[in-house]
Amino acid sequence: MAGYFSIFLVLLTLGSGLIWLIDHLVYAPKRKERIAVAQGASGVPLTEEVIEQIAPQHSIAETAQSIFPMVAAITIFRSFLYEPFQIPSGSMMPTLLKGDFILVEKYSYGVKDPVWRSQLMDVGTPERGDPFVFKYPEDDKIDFIKRVVGLPGDTIIYRNKEIYIKPKCDAGQSDSQGLTCGQFNKMERELVNQGEFMLAGVPQIRATEQLSGLTHDILINPAMPELSGRYYQQAGTAQDEWRVPEGHYFAMGDNRDNSQDSRVWGFVPKENLVGKAVFIWMSFTFSEDEDSLLPSWVPTGVRFERLGKIQ
Template identity: 70%
Template structure:
C-alpha cells in the first residue's frame, strides 16, 4: 500500500507541475496580452471581476497551481527524508507496541528514487542493532520492521532461545580458512521482569540483550517450543544456523517467539531497505473489549510516555 501511495504522490506532483509549467510558458502570457489590450482600450481601471472575464484562468490550472508546492514538498519529504509508519503487530515488543506511530529516516541507508527504488546515492550501511523498515523479500508490496542482527559475512546461531554471533572478519584482519576470524559470542541476556507482558495467560520474560555496542530489551515465551522445522534452511548449515550473504542482512523481531523474521524466510537484500526507525511521534492504546460500544480500531488513550527516540 505504501508503494502505491508513493507512486500516486509522484504522479500527482508531476501532473500538477506539468500543468503549472505549460500554463506559465504558454497560456499565462496570452492572458496577460489580452488584459493589456483591454486596459489600453478602456478609459477606466479594470477590476478583478472584469479581468477574470477577459482572461479566465481554467479551474484545473488554478487547482494545479495551488496544490503543486504543497504536494512537491510532501513528496520530497516522504521520499527522501522521513516517512511515517504505524506498527501493526506485536513482533517488535517491548521496543515497539501496536498503536505506535513512528518516523523512518529514509536517507539512512542511501537515497533511492520513490518509484523504482533505484539507488541514487550511497550513504551508510545498517549497523548491528538498528531497527529497520524493509520490503518483505517474499512480497515486496509489504513493509516489515525488524532489528538488524546479522551483517554480511556473519554466522548466526539461534539455539535454546539464545543468540550466538560469529562476526565476519574486520577489514584488514587476516581471515581464516572458513572466512571467519572470531569465535562464536553468546549474546548476553539479563532478566528484567516476568509479569509485564502476557501472551494469552502466559507471562513473557523480559530480558536485556546486549549486542556489540548496543543494548535493547526482548521478550521470550519460556513455554513456547522452538519451531526449527519452520526455519529457513540454508545450504551447508545446520537448521538453526545461518551465514549472511554479501549485501544482505539477518533480521529478527524483539518478541522472539512471536515474530516471522529471517529465521523463517531468510535474508533481507540491501536493495529492500527502506530506512531506519528513529522516532515515536504518537502512541495510541486500543483496549476496547468485546463488550465495548466502540469499534476495536478506535483508540482509548494516548501513551505520551512512549513518545521520543527509538532505542
C-alpha cells in the same frame, strides 16, 4: 517497485507541476496580453473582478498551481527524508507496540527513486542493532520492521533462545562493533522483569540485550519451545545456524517467540531496505473488547509516554 500511494504521490506531483508549467508558459502570457489591451482601452485600473472576467484562469490550472508546492514538498519529504509507518503487530515488543506510529529515516541506507526504488546514491549501511523497515522478501508489497542482527558475512546461531554471532573479519581482531573475529560471540542480556507483558496467561520475560554494544529490550516466552523445525534451512549449516550472504541482512523481531523473521524465511536483500526506524511520533491504544460499540480501528487513548527516539 514502490507502493501504490508512493506512485500516486509522484504522479500527482508530476501532473500538477506539468499543468502549472504549461499554464505559466503558454496561457499566462496570453491572459496578460488581454488584460493589457483592456487596460489600455479603459484608461483606468481594472478591478480583480473585471480581470477575472476578461482573462480567467482555468480551474484545473488554478488547482494545479495551488496544490503543486504542497504535494511536491510531501513527495520529497516522504520519498527521500522520512516516511510514517504504523506498527500493525506485536513482533517488535517491547520496543514497539501495536498502535505506535513511527518515522523511518529513508536516507539512512541510501537514496532511492520513489517509484522503481533503484539506488541513486549510497549514504550508509545498516549496523547490528538497527531497527529497520524493509520490503518483505516473499512479497515486496508488504513492509516489515525488525532489528538487524546479522551483517553480510556474519554467521548467526540462535540456540536456547540466545544469539551468537561470528563476524566477518580477520581472526584474533575485533570488528567495528567490538565483536571478536573468528569465534562466536554470545550476546549478553540482563533480566528486567517478568510479568509486565502477558501472553495467554503466561508472564513474559523482559530482558535488556547487548547487541554489539547497542542496548535494547526483548521479550522471551518461557512457555514457548524453540520452533527450530520451522527454521529456514541453509545448505552446509546446522538447523539453527545461518551464514549471511553478501548484500543481505539477518533480521529478528524483539518479541523473540512471536516474530516471523529471518529464522523462518531467510535473509533481507539490500535492495529491499526502506530505512531506519528512528522516532515514535504518536501512540494510540485501541479497545480489545469484542462487545465495544467502537470499531476496532478507533483509538481509545494516547500513550504520550511512548513518544520519542526508538532504541
